[in-house]
Amino acid sequence: xxxxxxxxxxVKAIDVDQYKYGFETQLEVDKAPKGLNEDIVxxxxxxxxxxxxxxxxxxxxxxxxxxxREPTWARVEYPEIDFQDIHYYAAPxxxxxxxxxxxxxxxxLDTYKKLGIPLREQEILAGVQQSKVAVDAVFDSVSVATTxxxxxxxxxxxxxxxxEALHEYPELVKKYIGTVVPxxxxxxxxxxxxxxxxGSFVYVPKGVRCPMELSTYFRINEKNTGQFERTLIIVxxxxxxxxxxxxxxxxxxxxxxxAAVVELIALDDAEIKYSTxxxxxxxxxxxxxxxxxxxxxxxxxRGKNSKISWTQVETGSAITWKYPSCILRGEGSRGEFYxxxxxxxxxxxxxxxxxxxxxxxxxxxxxxxxxxAGHSQNTYRGxxxxxxxxxxxxxxxxxxxxxxxxxxxxxxxxxxxxxNGSSIFEHEATTSKISEDQLxxxxxxxxxxxxATALIVNGFxxxxxxxxxxxxxxxxxxxxxxxxxxxxx
Amino acid sequence: xxxxxxxxxSIEDKKILNGLNLTVHDGEVAAIMGPxxxxxxxxxxxxxxxxxxxxxxxxxxxxxxxxxEMDPDARxxxxxxxxxxxxxxxxxxxxxxxxxxxxxxxxxxxxxxxLSTAEFMKRVRDxxxxxxxxxxxLKRGLNVGFSGGEKxxxxxxxxxxxxxxxxxxxxxxxxxxxxxxxxxxxxxxxLRAKDRSFLVITHYQRLLNYxxxxxxxxxxxxxVVKSGGKELALELEANGYADYKTLAA
Ligand SMILES: Nc1ncnc2c1ncn2[C@@H]1O[C@H](COP(=O)(O)OP(=O)(O)OP(=O)(O)O)[C@@H](O)[C@H]1O
Ligand SMILES: [Mg+2]
Numbered sequence: 001x002x003x004x005x006x007x008x009x010x011v012k013a014i015d016v017d018q019y020k021y022g023f024e025t026q027l028e029v030d031k032a033p034k035g036l037n038e039d040i041v042x043x044x045x046x047x048x049x050x051x052x053x054x055x056x057x058x059x060x061x062x063x064x065x066x067x068x069r070e071p072t073w074a075r076v077e078y079p080e081i082d083f084q085d086i087h088y089y090a091a092p093x094x095x096x097x098x099x100x101x102x103x104x105x106x107x108x109l110d111t112y113k114k115l116g117i118p119l120r121e122q123e124i125l126a127g128v129q130q131s132k133v134a135v136d137a138v139f140d141s142v143s144v145a146t147t148x149x150x151x152x153x154x155x156x157x158x159x160x161x162x163x164e165a166l167h168e169y170p171e172l173v174k175k176y177i178g179t180v181v182p183x184x185x186x187x188x189x190x191x192x193x194x195x196x197x198x199g200s201f202v203y204v205p206k207g208v209r210c211p212m213e214l215s216t217y218f219r220i221n222e223k224n225t226g227q228f229e230r231t232l233i234i235v236x237x238x239x240x241x242x243x244x245x246x247x248x249x250x251x252x253x254x255x256x257x258x259a260a261v262v263e264l265i266a267l268d269d270a271e272i273k274y275s276t277x278x279x280x281x282x283x284x285x286x287x288x289x290x291x292x293x294x295x296x297x298x299x300x301x302r303g304k305n306s307k308i309s310w311t312q313v314e315t316g317s318a319i320t321w322k323y324p325s326c327i328l329r330g331e332g333s334r335g336e337f338y339x340x341x342x343x344x345x346x347x348x349x350x351x352x353x354x355x356x357x358x359x360x361x362x363x364x365x366x367x368x369x370x371x372x373a374g375h376s377q378n379t380y381r382g383x384x385x386x387x388x389x390x391x392x393x394x395x396x397x398x399x400x401x402x403x404x405x406x407x408x409x410x411x412x413x414x415x416x417x418x419x420n421g422s423s424i425f426e427h428e429a430t431t432s433k434i435s436e437d438q439l440x441x442x443x444x445x446x447x448x449x450x451x452a453t454a455l456i457v458n459g460f461x462x463x464x465x466x467x468x469x470x471x472x473x474x475x476x477x478x479x480x481x482x483x484x485x486x487x488x489x
Numbered sequence: 490x491x492x493x494x495x496x497x498x499s500i501e502d503k504k505i506l507n508g509l510n511l512t513v514h515d516g517e518v519a520a521i522m523g524p525x526x527x528x529x530x531x532x533x534x535x536x537x538x539x540x541x542x543x544x545x546x547x548x549x550x551x552x553x554x555x556x557x558e559m560d561p562d563a564r565x566x567x568x569x570x571x572x573x574x575x576x577x578x579x580x581x582x583x584x585x586x587x588x589x590x591x592x593x594x595x596x597x598x599x600x601x602x603x604l605s606t607a608e609f610m611k612r613v614r615d616x617x618x619x620x621x622x623x624x625x626x627l628k629r630g631l632n633v634g635f636s637g638g639e640k641x642x643x644x645x646x647x648x649x650x651x652x653x654x655x656x657x658x659x660x661x662x663x664x665x666x667x668x669x670x671x672x673x674x675x676x677x678x679x680l681r682a683k684d685r686s687f688l689v690i691t692h693y694q695r696l697l698n699y700x701x702x703x704x705x706x707x708x709x710x711x712x713v714v715k716s717g718g719k720e721l722a723l724e725l726e727a728n729g730y731a732d733y734k735t736l737a738a
Contacts, residue, residue: 432580435577436540436541437577438577438578438579440539440540440561441573441576441577441579442579442587442591443538443560443561443562443565444537444538444561444562444564444565444570444571444573445565445587445591445594445595445647445651446562446565446566446591446592446594446595446598446651447562447590447591447594448560448562448594449562451590451594455579455582455586455587455590456579456580456581456582458581458582459579459580459581459582459583459586459630460580460581462581
């Protein structure tokens with residue numbers, strides 16, 4: 001792959017501190033007091049000047065959440081979370097909601113610039129000959145800017161924060177929110193439903209091919225705050241969108257909670273391509289600090305021949321608990337899941353997907369590549385199921401694990417359920433290890449230990465990297481190498 | 490020139506090399522023969538810098554420079570090449586990608602310019618052609634699923650592309666059919682040059698009919714116990730190692 005060289009140079013440029021997004025921005029902050037109760041839920045809703053039905057929906061979720069227990073089935077370990085010790089709302093102080101990019105606090109613009117995400121459209125255009133990408137920037141609990149909104153509007157595409165959507169397009173939100181991930185779905189999703197603060201909203205009308213990539217960039221900045229974002233993407237008949245999310249957080253000794261919900265809806269012949277490059281702060285090498293990433297992502301192939309494809313590159317977080325799934329409801333619909341999950345240090349990953357075949361002749365494909373190094377634990381957990389009526393359903397699953405060193409673990413937990421005789425499910429799994437002998441062989445040919453590891457890892461993940469939009473594939477590849485820094489030698 | 494002086498090496502508390510001395514001059518082809526377990530592969534690994542060995546004493550000098558201080562990749566860049574007795578498989582890494590990464594890494598380490606893709610491709614095509622390696626094979630994962638003979642040819646291809654100063658061939662002839670033996674030997678002979686030397690480890694005098702050595706050394710119990718000209722190989726073929734097994738003990 002052409003990016004190998006770059007990867008290697010990147011790895012070399014980094015010395016002690018591998019996580020280069022660990023800085024903190026000093027800002028005046030409007031913050032809710034610590035703790036969770038009905039008043040906090042009301043406060044969040046009031047801050048966002050939400051319609052009354054939204055508040056009721058939140059309160060309903062909150063009351064249900066009180067009756068629920070944290071799930072314990074994942075292969076992850078962490079001390080009990082004190083949900084009263086978290087701020088549920090934190091936003092940079094602003095006199096008024098920024099109308100244009102010039103109203104946004106320069107410190108915030110600088111933050112995104114440092115992260116490599118320029119928010120001024122002219123800067124983006126002045127930048128390299130990259131294709132245009134529209135960005136929604138979410139900073140702690142609020143969206144601070146969305147670029148190329150006007151241009152997208154001309155094509156009929158709505159791309160804005162979910163808070164704005166609640167004001168501008170309440171019917172659309174009301175019609176679709178919670179229809180893919182119900183309020184009662186699981187502990188973290190229910191919590192999110194009660195206290196979600198911001199996130200992105202995308203609507204692509206019938207027959208429109210979204211003219212550019214859309215992306216949301218999540219940044220946690222404040223201490224002791226949780227980030228609860230909510231994303232809703234609706235793609236009408238025959239329409240198409242490609243969407244990418246990225247995330248980073250400052251380096252801190254305390255753990256921080258991130259519990260997001262993402263809902264995708266694809267109607268007849270629609271296609272959604274959703275990519276994630278997840279790089280939350282992973283904690284230090286001894287496992288101190290880092291983000292708890294407990295996320296519910298689900299897509300509903302509601303229409304005939306619709307298609308939803310998840311691609312994820314997971315390198316960050318102390319704990320990742322995440323199963324982007326597809327409900328294959330529409331006849332002939334298709335779900336795809338491409339995943340690279342890298343764990344190093346003391347990171348714990350429990351991730352995978354669910355492909356739920358409900359409609360006739362639905363197909364799905366799962367390609368998962370887990371790379372474990374250091375003292376990390378990396379689990380693939382996946383469900384493929386076919387309903388009685390889902391005749392002719394087909395799935396192909398390929399799960400490969402690569403181990404680097406002797407102290408890490410890789411685990412594969414596939415669940416397969418078929419309630420009809422005509423579905424065909426195929427499952428392949430391999431586990432391999434980069435051996436000392438392989439490293440020596442490569443070094444004998446002149447490669448350094450890092451170059452050799454990068455080469456082998458790149459070979460291992462290339463099937464999945466190919467699924468990412470071009471401009472992000474290179475970034476993802478660098479990220480993987482950085483995450484594995486210090487895992488050899 | 491490679492000079493090995495009084496080399497003592499053990500692995501996991503087992504002593505393998507016991508004060509080994511050996512000198513190979515520029516342009517020389519030296520053959521090493523010796524019974525199984527006498528330490529031939531160990532010697533080649535130690536020269537190439539494989540970790541896990543305890544080196545108690547001695548030195549290995551390449552053109553006067555002690556290579557024992559260097560990491561394996563630095564030794565490679567300095568011109569040491571080992572054709573492995575058992576080449577490793579590198580899944581997922583296309584052979585072509587690997588060859589390019591290795592060549593560029595060595596050039597970079599020596600402060601040379603990168604090779605253009607066109608020039609690289611040309612060299613690979615030429616050398617692969619000489620060795621009868623089909624182009625398709627270069628697209629496959631390095632050594633993955635290659636037959637024993639194919640792996641050995643691939644080692645020689647790498648040697649030809651990397652143009653090392655000091656080449657070690659550890660039983661490159663084992664597992665080769667008669668035709669392949671000729672092809673591989675011709676490959677080695679093409680590389681013979683005034684400033685390049687070879688250490689050819691083999692059990693069979695037959696290889697030495699194709700790659701004619703300047704010197705032959707007999708190794709037993711981790712030492713070179715006898716050295717001579719190419720006729721020594723014929724003598725060994727006739728009499729076996731019986732005489733040497735007791736000699737060093
Ligand atoms: N990791 C190890 N632990 C213990 N003993 C080892 C180890 N590696 C090699 N040896 C021993 O060292 C001795 C020399 O092995 P080496 O492979 O160098 O022999 P060789 O001369 O190449 O033999 P052959 O002709 O069979 O290839 C053998 O007795 C072998 O069992
Ligand atoms: Mg041997």
